[in-house]
Amino acid sequence: MKATATRLPEVVILEPRVFGDERGFFMESFNAASFQEATGVALPFVQDNHSRSAHGVLRGLHYQIRNPQGKLVRVTSGRVFDVAVDMRRSSPRVGQWVGVELSADNKRQLWVPPGFAHGFVVLSDSADFLYKTTDYYAPQHERALAWNDPHVNVEWPLSELRQAPALSAKDAAAARWDSAEFFD
Numbered sequence: 122m123k124a125t126a127t128r129l130p131e132v133v134i135l136e137p138r139v140f141g142d143e144r145g146f147f148m149e150s151f152n153a154a155s156f157q158e159a160t161g162v163a164l165p166f167v168q169d170n171h172s173r174s175a176h177g178v179l180r181g182l183h184y185q186i187r188n189p190q191g192k193l194v195r196v197t198s199g200r201v202f203d204v205a206v207d208m209r210r211s212s213p214r215v216g217q218w219v220g221v222e223l224s225a226d227n228k229r230q231l232w233v234p235p236g237f238a239h240g241f242v243v244l245s246d247s248a249d250f251l252y253k254t255t256d257y258y259a260p261q262h263e264r265a266l267a268w269n270d271p272h273v274n275v276e277w278p279l280s281e282l283r284q285a286p287a288l289s290a291k292d293a294a295a296a297r298w299d300s301a302e303f304f305d
């Protein structure tokens with residue numbers, strides 16, 4: 122497992138060792154000890170999620186203001202641009218973002234800690250997105266920050282899309298920075 126820090130130090134890119142042979146490949150997609158060594162995080166994971174999205178779908182930027190979820194995310198078919206935003210009020214990097222391309226080919230995983238908003242846009246024809254979470258889904262605590270909030274100013278790779286990003290109604294109505302809620 123290779124771990125690479127991003128410009129937000131708590132957000133880490135993980136690359137499992139891939140054993141290829143004439144049959145295909147094998148990798149440990151999750152190993153608790155390797156994960157803890159790479160991130161310093163000992164939280165248990167309690168939920169696994171899988172979504173499939175068409176080209177141009179943008180989900181996010183989501184976080185839970187109570188029961189915050191750390192997310193270990195990866196892509197098993199297709200290619201996405203994945204984004205984490207620091208939503209911790211007392212953080213020196215509050216409002217800063219990091220974006221990483223995750224694909225079935227590069228087999229990268231991104232560790233998005235509790236206290237960060239998360240989202241992604243699909244660059245391929247479709248994408249299967251799998252993630253583990255450190256807390257349960259709690260819709261009453263879920264919040265969405267607008268993907269295109271000018272204060273955060275995520276540089277989404279929109280030139281790679283054949284269309285404008287496709288959003289859920291919830292994400293289209295997401296909060297702007299000035300009315301967003303933060304982690305203390």
Ligand SMILES: Cc1cn([C@H]2C[C@H](O)[C@@H](COP(=O)(O)OP(=O)(O)O[C@H]3O[C@@H](C)C(=O)[C@@H](O)[C@H]3O)O2)c(=O)[nH]c1=O
Nearest residue numbers: 170172180181182183184192239240241257258289291
């Ligand atoms: C996220 C989630 C959704 N659902 C249900 C609620 C709803 O009816 C349906 C679709 O939910 P959403 O539209 O919120 O799904 P989606 O927009 O894919 O939400 C996800 O986006 C990415 C970016 C994240 O980071 C995730 O944590 C999660 O917020 O699935 C669950 O039952 N459990 C869950 O954990």
